[in-house]
Amino acid sequence: MVVTNKSGSRGRPRRFDPDAAVATAQKLFHARGYDAVSVADVTDALGINPPSFYAAFGSKAGLYQRVLDHWTGTEAIPLADILRPDVAVADGLAAMLEEAARRYASDPAAGGCLVLEGTRCTDDGAREAARALNLGAEAFIRDYIAARHPGEADAVTDFVSTTMSGLSAKARSGHDLPRLLATARLAGGVLAQALPG
């Protein structure tokens, strides 16, 4: 039994695993960006034909939405684990920046953050989906800062999110782990200065 039907469904069985397809698509989107990946690229990589693709995912943006969902559960930076109440806010944010540097440089074939790069694509639906995810992460960061430094929360959130956007851009343009890490640590120095205590 190599291929299994979706339980309780009649008809011809599908010859590919949608979850594996999402993982494959995630690699493509991460490596080349949403705009530069065509539906033909995806169907070729999966060894399927367009009708199978559209039956499973509805549209290219629909697949991207599922990629984003899968990504939050697997490769997203675990903010809740890093921004802990038992470490100084500046230390937590610095750790987050360093973790971002590590992840953005981890796959030389990819480069940068899937979500941050997705916020720059030309498709309205895909862009807003990535944007929403990013806004949620920024809100989490802002709340974390505001709990102990309410007066600095907005400005410091802007600073760290700007730095992460820059790190993602530089990762995509070829900066390797040591360079990204050094940049993240310099940025981290701002935080100890802006958030005393």
Added chain:
Amino acid sequence: MVVTNKSGSRGRPRRFDPDAAVATAQKLFHARGYDAVSVADVTDALGINPPSFYAAFGSKAGLYQRVLDHWTGTEAIPLADILRPDVAVADGLAAMLEEAARRYASDPAAGGCLVLEGTRCTDDGAREAARALNLGAEAFIRDYIAARHPGEADAVTDFVSTTMSGLSAKARSGHDLPRLLATARLAGGVLAQALPG
């Protein structure tokens, strides 16, 4: 005499001014990015037809090259004026970051840096042209730092260029002047610390 011929040339006179066309194209590219601007968009904006466009500029990438050339002479950040030998390196770099924030937010319709955003397009030729321009600017910054802080030149150049990439991305995603300026000033704060003296 409304339209003048290029001096010394025979034939039908062209009905548009190439320099004005470059300025119009610059606005389009800056506002929407290279990929999102089609040749049809440009010819429509100029009121000309494709053959006139290709006779004047050769290709879409050729027009972009001329836009970049025009940009360096007009709207590019005047690094040589800001990174002066008579101010502390940290102060010069901080002023550069603030100037970047101002320029990236100056045109709400546009957003971000024409060159930095150009380094992210999907056309190979256009991307490499923007990249080359950006690499030149980074080399200038690196030389400026290295003259007085050779040991920190590479890392600090990476930091400021990463910050500028982040500022450009955030400008494009809606951050206004006060937010960008506050971020630039936070980033500038680390320079005095990293470059003592």
Added chain:
DNA sequence: ATTTATTTGTAACGACCATTACAAAATACC
């Protein structure tokens, strides 16, 4: 006035895009 050179407008080119019509194939249910 004829020739030569250049730009014009019209109308296409082939390539690629995301997406789908349609009928044959393959399974589960009765």
Added chain:
DNA sequence: GGTATTTTGTAATGGTCGTTACAAATAAAT
């Protein structure tokens, strides 16, 4: 076995992309 249901492969859809062939139009040079 017959039927309902779902996915398959083939082949297209209309649209947009950057780019160009071609001939009429318009100017300068002879």
